[in-house]
Amino acid sequence: MLAALLAAGAGASYGYRQARDVADPPPEACDVSYQTDEEATTSVDQEPGSDEYRDLTPEEERVIVHKGTEMPFTGEYDDHFEAGIYTCRRCGAMLYRSADKFRAGCGWPAFDDEIRGAVRRVPDADGMRTEIVCAHCGGHLGHVFLGERLTPKDTRHCVNSISMLFVPEGEARYGTAYFAGGCFWGVEYWLERAPGVLSVVSGYMQGHVDNPCYEEVCRQDTGHAESVKVLYDPVRTNFEALAKLFFEIHDPTQVNRQGPDVGHSYRSGVYTVDEDQARVAQSLVAQLRKMGLDVATEVEPAKTFWPAEDYHQDYYQRKGSQPYCHMRRPIDWPQTPQD
Template sequence: MNNLTEFEKYVIEQKGTERPFSGEFVDHNARGVYCCKKCGAALYKSEDKFNAHCGWPAFDDEIAGAVARSIDADGRRVEITCQQCGGHLGHVFEGEMLTDKNVRHCVNSVSMVFKPVDELNQVASQTRTQKATFGAGCFWCVEAIFAQLEGVLSVKSGYCGGEAKDANYDTVCSGRTGHAEVVHIEFDPAVIDFETLLTVLFESHDPTTLNQQGNDKGPQYRSVIFAHNSDQVDLANAYINRLTEQGVWQHPIVTQICAFDTFYPAENYHDDYFAKHGEQPYCQLVVKPKFDKVMSKFADKRKKD
């Protein structure tokens, strides 16, 4: 979660409203993704933004699964909130015929941050390799699995998604910095695509337990996808929606989808931890069962000798 100013708290947490035509995104036309100011979840794509001449940013569509709707306290309007953190965004209106979709999400600028397309897509545009960043509990488990996949060029354990401007194992384990333990993956999309990585991710952890994997508890162990571009946002949302529709899990999936920001590499002693310390009790009891389960299902995706 990000630190909020008093005015941001007023709008996002107390359901206030900024003055019309006062927000920074009213006439904003850059290409990219609008994300929740409070938690960083991706909410709207720039191609769905239009000028409604109402004084607030307007969108005629949201990123699938990103926005929740409920009847406002006034009993008449429909409030929209961030599906991930519940932060107040504004209201949604239908029947105005302002666009072909006939929907207007009227959103407070102060409820959002903007990630420009050149920032989100810079890696994909500069090289044939791409990056993916996932949190799925203890990074010792996750790193061991993804490091074995053919097409995965490198996997680095680390920290992402916190408030602090630096991160290390001790402070992140305290649960106070807001960072998640993650793996930062570089992969060759010609060999393994992002959707296959998602499949491995959801096979390797329980995405229905909030801030917990097994006995590891705390926000640092949350299930989260830090998207590096708008395509990853779409693919991740579509994948989660498909799992939900198929009833793969008995409980709701709580995996967060956030725009990637800053990755802090973990200390060197975490590198290849399972490979180096596989006989330790934690590795034998926690890491190895997950590793064996996933590797048996994805043997054809393992790296060639």
């Protein structure tokens, strides 16, 4: 099924794209089945095992496991505003950025936003309030309140300090991955929706010109590929899960093109930061070839990543639309010990 879909896409005839702001997708790009955003953002989440949890004190267990509440104005992070990341005390998943913390005067740490997908909302049994829990391990965090008009986002996550651990800026351990799969708008769109992904930046890499601009890359003589840089939470996901998703959102058999975009800058590539990533990427390519796909994806050590111009960042989010040349086609990956 996948091979047929990919072959159909590869057979379409397109020229070089002259304008990046295409109002309507070509019919061929839409005539396939694909997953919705919701399906895509739930399928690569990494389920934690209890052996991965941090040992809790009796008081931490009372709050995090048994949904208790610490006394107001007693938590270590109530009046704490150092730059950094707040993580789940039990599993270590990243939950909140210090930039989203504000003074609410309620006696508990308050945030008006969470790291995307890191916090899950659950109605209380009495229906009066909405509980918030760590989306990764289910640990109790506190409650969320709307409509108080305390910040422009009109949201207050009221969180127990004891449910979190703070990591100062510069000490947080992020995973980094680089992918190229045609127009970076679509690759960015899908990868930034994956659980555990903290940010995705569109840019250029693997070329021989420093700090290239879009017009230079479009001339196809700088050697760069339109690429994305992914920062992710290694507690919630891993490189293999993201690489699998990458192969599912583009056609890895197309050479120097992706759908309507033609040229060396639109090639497929995985650019690795260490030997482990290279091993995983090469293994996935080998698996696809065993499925009968003539994979053209290059696997190379990552060179310098140059961020693209601001107007390329979060393109589909700003436009309020979806990619027309990147759609997710799930692959039935063989089970491996890493799975």
